[in-house]
Amino acid sequence: MVDHADGRDPPRSRRPDPHDERRLDRSVRLLAVLSDTPRRPRAALLGGSFDPVHLGHLHLAREALGRLALTEVRFLPAYVPPHKRDRALLPIDDRLLLLDAALRDEPAFVVDPREARRGRACYTFDTLTELRAELGSEAEVMFLIGGDSLRDLPKWYRAPDLVRTFTLVTVPRDPDVDVERLLAPVRLKFPADLVEKLRRFVLPVEPLPVSSTEIRARVRDGRPIDDLVPAAVARLIEERGYYA
């Protein structure tokens, strides 16, 4: 793959077809890296507000579980400071209740309430370090981030250490994403080996057209949400009058 080390924007690629060689090469390389690794705990954290958890989250977690050969996916509701909330969030205990219901029959999916319970903003580096200590030094700890997050990543606390010590998996919601374009912001700030590490772990996922926003809007309008959330979650939302 071309390394645009001169800092110029890479040329915009044509829209790739599903059999595009570069896409194939990317997925083959990802699989090669992961199947080489001996079996040891490999956990990935999925952060979000989960207000509420929905089928899109479960789909993403299943894709990550299978394609990254994970032993578990940990759903990590983020603590959102009051001044950063653009609306009232459902209280954390209620969001955790919904998460428990959604993940009940999924043995490889775990709710990780540590950040939400702490009641203050947490650095990702610290959370991942803590988790590594719990799972054992053998464990591989991954963090799933959206494609947009790469823009801000250089400003994150201890960003180079974060990328070096853990595995940041970028999950763009567009399966045809232009990876070089996606990596442009980090290429300007990180050494080449770290950019290469980030590039190796780009995991494009076909998104399900589901969002928490849509669910909240539907409940408010009295419309059904059964096609957007697991049945147990729909039941709880109705019984408890959440989002109404």
Ligand code: ATP
């Ligand atoms: P909201 O509509 O309130 O903004 P959301 O539906 O985007 O919420 P979050 O809790 O913010 O849900 O998402 C947590 C993580 O899951 C994010 O990384 C987000 O990119 C990813 N995600 C959310 N919905 C989907 C989906 N339908 N398909 C794939 N990934 C998703």
